[in-house]
Amino acid sequence: MKLLLINPNTSQFVTEMVAAAAKTVLAPDVQLTAVTGTYGSPIVSGRSEDALAAAEALHLALEHAPGHDAVILAISFDSGLSALRECLDIPVIGMTEAAMLTAMTVAERFSLITFGYHARGIYAELARRYGLDARLGAVLSLPPLSDEQIRNPALVFPELRAMIEAEVHDHQAEAIVLSGAIFANIYEGIAPQLSVPVLNGVREAVGLAQSLVRLNLKKPLSGSFRLPEPKAVKWPFAAVEQAYQSPS
Known part of the structure; x- marks a missing residue:
């Protein structure tokens, strides 16, 4: 099992903090990948910064999620949580x-x-x-x-x-x-x-992510969390555009 931990602010030291906490509850057969935002605020503290973090979280998820079994959103506003759940076909857990x-x-x-x-x-x-x-x-x-x-x-x-x-x-x-x-x-x-x-x-999200992967629940095919319809979305990052061109 491979888990992707996303910190959509730009502070690498925060990613290191949350990754260290996450590793304390990883099962022996689970690997963790941790990524940090490139764009946005170093520490997200308000609504406008939360909006920036949500966009960066979606970008990071679409770019790095392939090959992983679940995503952990390691930002306490749970920025972009619903959007990630719509666009990905694996579990996404907000801390x-x-x-x-x-x-x-x-x-x-x-x-x-x-x-x-x-x-x-x-x-x-x-x-x-x-x-x-x-x-x-x-x-x-x-x-x-x-x-x-x-x-x-x-x-x-x-x-x-x-x-x-x-x-x-x-x-x-x-x-x-x-x-x-x-x-x-x-x-x-x-x-x-x-x-x-x-x-x-952080640790609670890791525990829940591991449980959901093992439960192997179906990705919704209807409702608001089904994959988005193909659409010509224009965005600075190719991974985001591709997600709407051919959802998978």
Whole structure:
């Protein structure tokens, strides 16, 4: 089995973070390919950057997915998730959708913590889109992080610990989704110090991808996730144009 992990921002160090987390839950017979965006934002933090990341995610998927059995979208806004599911005939897993789905298996109610001023509303919208908002408590956020903190998230672990335990105590959150690809290493860092399960989505997405490949579910032939109809799409990248000329 071969999994393709896509980071559609332009930061190679983020790809290295998420790939390292992904490899901790790979089965022995599974190989991982990790790719980084060429175009877009170094760290995606708002709606317009999310739109850029969605286009880059589609480009990367169509270019690199051949020969792979599933795709993991390693960006916490799940940028372009539905488009990838339409255009590919293999499973595509978004990390935040995977984190939320897994949280519901270990908790009746979960909350989500991220960073930055733009992200809270976007994550709340994701929960509604996935039909999970009834189980979502609060969406909380740290202030924007410095470049040093983004590269070394352990620097904000004290603030995160305090925020998480306050949410558990004050609002009875039973699990926490810590959103942001930069937090992919939380399992060896902050998670053991907390009183409830904490999920990031990278490892959960890898586990779900492996399960879906083994289930070998059929690609929909009808509905919104069937392959797109042939069309003369014009785009700077040949892989995207070819996907619409002769979907496969």
